[in-house]
Amino acid sequence: MKGELKIYNSLTRQKEVFVPQNPPHVGMYVCGPTVYSDAHLGNCRTFMFFDVVYRYLKHLGYKVRYVRNITDVGHLEDELAGEGEDKIAKKARLEQLEPMEIVQNYTNGFRHVMRQMNTIPPSIEPTATGHILEQIELVQKIIDAGYGYESNGSIYFDVLKYAEKYPYGELSGKVLEDLQNNSRELSGQGEKRNPVDFSIWKKASPEHIMRWNSPWGEGFPGWHLECTVMSTKYLGETFDIHGGGMDLQFPHHECEIAQSVAGIGCVPVKYWIHTNMLTVEGKKMSKSLGNSFLPHELFAGSHPSLEQGYSPMTVRFFFLQAHYRSTVDFSNEALKAAEKGYKRLMNAQSLLSKLNYTNVGTVDVELDNQINEACENCYKHIDDDFNTAMTLADLFELSNKINAFSNKQLPLASISEATFNRLQTTFHAFVTDVLGLKDEASDNSNDGLMDGVMDLLLNIRKEARANKDWATSDKIRDELKEIGLLVKDSKEGSSWSVL
Numbered sequence: 222m223k224g225e226l227k228i229y230n231s232l233t234r235q236k237e238v239f240v241p242q243n244p245p246h247v248g249m250y251v252c253g254p255t256v257y258s259d260a261h262l263g264n265c266r267t268f269m270f271f272d273v274v275y276r277y278l279k280h281l282g283y284k285v286r287y288v289r290n291i292t293d294v295g296h297l298e299d300e301l302a303g304e305g306e307d308k309i310a311k312k313a314r315l316e317q318l319e320p321m322e323i324v325q326n327y328t329n330g331f332r333h334v335m336r337q338m339n340t341i342p343p344s345i346e347p348t349a350t351g352h353i354l355e356q357i358e359l360v361q362k363i364i365d366a367g368y369g370y371e372s373n374g375s376i377y378f379d380v381l382k383y384a385e386k387y388p389y390g391e392l393s394g395k396v397l398e399d400l401q402n403n404s405r406e407l408s409g410q411g412e413k414r415n416p417v418d419f420s421i422w423k424k425a426s427p428e429h430i431m432r433w434n435s436p437w438g439e440g441f442p443g444w445h446l447e448c449t450v451m452s453t454k455y456l457g458e459t460f461d462i463h464g465g466g467m468d469l470q471f472p473h474h475e476c477e478i479a480q481s482v483a484g485i486g487c488v489p490v491k492y493w494i495h496t497n498m499l500t501v502e503g504k505k506m507s508k509s510l511g512n513s514f515l516p517h518e519l520f521a522g523s524h525p526s527l528e529q530g531y532s533p534m535t536v537r538f539f540f541l542q543a544h545y546r547s548t549v550d551f552s553n554e555a556l557k558a559a560e561k562g563y564k565r566l567m568n569a570q571s572l573l574s575k576l577n578y579t580n581v582g583t584v585d586v587e588l589d590n591q592i593n594e595a596c597e598n599c600y601k602h603i604d605d606d607f608n609t610a611m612t613l614a615d616l617f618e619l620s621n622k623i624n625a626f627s628n629k630q631l632p633l634a635s636i637s638e639a640t641f642n643r644l645q646t647t648f649h650a651f652v653t654d655v656l657g658l659k660d661e662a663s664d665n666s667n668d669g670l671m672d673g674v675m676d677l678l679l680n681i682r683k684e685a686r687a688n689k690d691w692a693t694s695d696k697i698r699d700e701l702k703e704i705g706l707l708v709k710d711s712k713e714g715s716s717w718s719v720l
């Protein structure tokens with residue numbers, strides 16, 4: 222039974238009943254990747270979770286417009302201080318490529334990984350560089366409203382002036398005086414009236430490659446600005462849901478609120494949702510800490526600290542086992558357990574599809590109730606702020622019953638036909654539609670021809686490896702990957718799966 226969805230709103234710090242502004246429409250914006258390097262597994266956790274939100278809202282019958290941007294300009298190395306090189310420009314300089322080549326390359330890679338993880342592409346995937354004019358317009362509006370000032374060709378947001386009239390720090394729980402005290406020592410505040418001010422337009426230094434004309438000279442937009450512009454352009458001045466990782470609450474999302482209030486005249490978002498971090502030995506997985514795992518390293522088992530490879534659906538299952546507001550620590554043991562859990566669920570799904578309800582016997586009321594209750598609990602738990610961990614527990618309870626029906630421990634006729642139908646519908650809806658788990662084993666099933674061809678290729682590759690002919694071995698692996706087939710190497714030999 223579909224119930225009442227409650228969402229923990231980071232802004233109010235409480236669970237609230239979800240009421241869209243304009244039902245059946247729902248607008249959801251999620252901060253997308255900065256495409257200067259490969260997305261790591263931490264990033265995947267956040268995007269996979271919002272995929273579940275998207276899927277569940279659609280399952281409830283809402284017409285969802287899901288906007289997830291691509292950050293392809295303006296994200297500086299040190300956003301807190303508003304300092305450093307643009308991440309994409311820096312990569313372009315280091316690799317001697319056009320910035321847009323960097324952007325295209327990592328955008329392709331990101332989309333590929335999102336497909337592997339079985340996430341549904343967003344309705345709109347706008348880029349920051351595609352919305353420069355709108356960003357310049359918003360900067361102008363903020364200046365006109367009296368909250369932006371020019372300094373040496375850059376435009377800064379006047380946080381102190383804003384805070385005289387509006388709350389600043391409400392979302393992140395930051396106190397302005399503390400921020401002021403903490404930021405005094407930071408360098409590069411010379412241009413700003415106050416160290417807490419943030420740039421909404423940056424003057425491009427002569428060597429800066431990514432630059433656009435503006436009323437204030439050549440420059441580029443501040444990072445926070447793009448999300449304000451693209452979310453409100455496609456979802457309206459105030460929209461339903463804004464998501465991202467917790468690390469974006471401050472300064473990014475706090476600044477988004479300030480920009481909207483100052484420049485557009487309204488509070489942008491009704492429900493803020495923030496995911497917690499994927500950690501490694503308790504530390505946030507991040508590119509800068511050097512503790513990140515890339516999805517392909519995990520799928521192929523090629524990372525030195527992995528004992529084996531784990532399939533994309535195992536990883537998806539692993540993330541679903543935790544509540545999105547808890548941290549998840551990455552470990553071989555946890556992944557192995559997830560692999561088992563995922564296979565158990567897929568096995569139950571396959572058994573369920575083979576069960577045939579034919580004859581009605583005497584209904585075992587207690588068993589019948591247990592199944593109905595577990596089906597109801599799937600909704601109850603996902604409705605409780607997307608508690609996917611509890612929803613999985615409900616599905617396992619149903620799996621136990623399915624196994625018992627399948628091996629005739631329990632007669633199928635001891636539940637009513639209506640209950641059986643409900644079991645089938647609910648199980649399928651949750652596993653496939655809502656949680657987005659697909660059966661990788663059946664994905665690989667084919668008429669045997671494919672297996673034969675792959676065996677042949679893997680044998681040729683094995684021979685090449687034995688002859689230390691790494692070029693041929695890598696060519697086979699890489700070209701198979703390009704056409705969507707993943708070769709996994711382990712101590713036991715090589716295997717393959719569909720990406």
Ligand code: AMP
Pocket residue numbers: 252253254255256262263264265266267465466467468469496497498499500505506507
């Ligand atoms: P970025 O490409 O760094 O802008 O990050 C893209 C998204 O991934 C943002 O929503 C981040 O908050 C999120 N993110 C970054 N690191 C992690 C992590 N270790 N665990 C979960 N989410 C993360």
Ligand code: ZN
Pocket residue numbers: 251252253448473
């Ligand atoms: Zn953003």
